[in-house]
Amino acid sequence: MNRFTVSALALVALAALVAPSSAAPRGPAAGKHVHVGVIADVTGAAGVYGTPQKNAYELANEDVKSGKIDAGGADLVFDVQDAATDGAQVVNLMQKFTTDGQTPIVLGPTLSGEAFKAFPIAKNANFPVMGTSTTAEGVTAIGPTVYRDSLAESQVIPTTVKRTHDKWHYKTAAIIYGDDNAFTKTDGDIFARELKAAGVDVVDTETFHIKDTDFQPALTRIESKHPDVIAIGALFPEATKIIQQAGKLGIKTHMIGGNGLNAPDMYSVAGPAAQGTVVGAAWYSGAKYPSNVEFVKHYTAKYGKGPDQFAAQSYAAAQIVAALVKGGATNKDEMLSALKNVRSIQTVLGPIGFDSNRDAKSSPVILSIVKGGFTYFH
């Protein structure tokens, strides 16, 4: 064996050692560049939700490179564009992605209200889109190319009401919800519908607006009606203040809420009053799915704080797209037909599929807030 052959063999051995991804299973999309469009409100009023989404896609980009997310050897990249919580920018970005000829699917936008503006564009272009946080009713009904991996409030809240009612046997309830936002408005409507269906008398309904900070007048009024349970239709900033101020007013009534309350620092922000509040959600940070344990660990190490549901659902969307790409879907038409045939894909949310309405098919988790985080509600 001459010196040249030895060096060549050594090089090959070295390459095999330093490039484990080349050993990953290669599929029909191997070597192809796949550019996925992501629309997220990284800045602006919804920046607090869009930023964890952006973080999740950045992590997904790293994990595709390192082989933790298996894209069948494709060069899969999630291109996160900031919509700045501006409806016009959401529309512009959706137009850009659907017409640039290289994007097979768009993930996002962040808010349901934005989805109602942007998804019709995708529908008209016969272009696949997947919402990861647009949980309001009617989002997937926009058109046959609209999917979402986030459980709709209409999938989460009925279970929340049923499970808490089975345990507490309450007879009266009050509802407090934000009426200027598609997500929280949906919460209010579904709580009203489900509570009535369970034979619960809704004795008071209060509304608020996003960015409100003072809920004491509404809570004082609720307290005067002595409900057995308070249903909260709110996102994190308002929900923590509602719970905190209810505690301050000495309100000891059971409280229940939806996806908006599923954030890791619920207890640390809302304080002891949050103890025992029941939250129906699509994801539990403590769930033991293998990719979820890894995801929570890596996300926390990279960003210095744990992921929330916005991050988890975005990462799950990245896992879903990677699985479809691995199966050979690299353009919009292949992506559409692959989405139609999804049976079950393993994600951080658990195994996920889509129902005939293109909504996520998985079961909600019912959690209870405890000091330091959440636990399953039993």
Add this chain to the structure above:
Amino acid sequence: MLAQQLLNGLFLGAVYALFAVGYTLVFGVLDILNLAHAAIFTAAAFAAFSLAGMGVPLVLAFLIAAVMAGIMGILLDRVAFAPLRARNAGTLVPLISSIGVAIIIGAVLRGIYGVDERHFTVGGLDTAPVIHAGPVTFTTVELTIFLAAIVLMLVLSWVLRATPLGRRIRAVAEDRVAAALLGVNLELTIAATFFIASSLGGAAGVLTALRYNSITLDMGGPIELKGLAVIILGGMGSVTGAVIGGFILGAVETLAIAYGLSEWRDAILFGVMFVLLVLRPTGLFGKRALRAA
């Protein structure tokens, strides 16, 4: 329930009033709307948050943040208003330049603090002692915030009424040219006005942050609009009007909810404002009441 709701309204109104007083003071003196007031309100809350995080006692953090807000006010005037004033640019251009400064302050805050909501960790404000007095419940923090707002407004009223600086401010508000002819240092007086107005706005920001134990980039948004309603209601430029307008707004907002009209809260709020303006087109205390403050 009514007693508790009136108390809720009183606490809310005190902070609205404190914010609006700074707003109206600048308008009274310069005839311009300073739309960066809410940005300074937010910046002061973040400053107090940082100071508290470094272990500075809350009371001291509050005072330092208010002074920093005052200094920001002076800088704001030098950057956004003084050059335009020198060119007699009217009232619309300064309005726009103040929006520009507000956007820059917001971007800087986002760069430093990110988009996450921040919370004070010291003092356990959300678990502050709760006082039950007859039919009402409140925390020591709310009481302190209320008293701080009242004391600051009383101090302002005294400064305007009984000090040489107050006389100069009122003289400039009355007639800038005449005041200058009489030897009042115009730029110094305007700088002092901005310092006072912005430190009060900053104080309102810190108190709001403390009350809800929440500091966010967009915390200035709602109060900016309500502050405008307050100063229109009270009479543009009237400090007394801003105080009374603040309490009216707090009460109307609270009572609308108390009577089961939470969906209509803001519509009622501005509806009341329109009715009052029809009855008194110059607001409760008329234009230019600052002269007699």
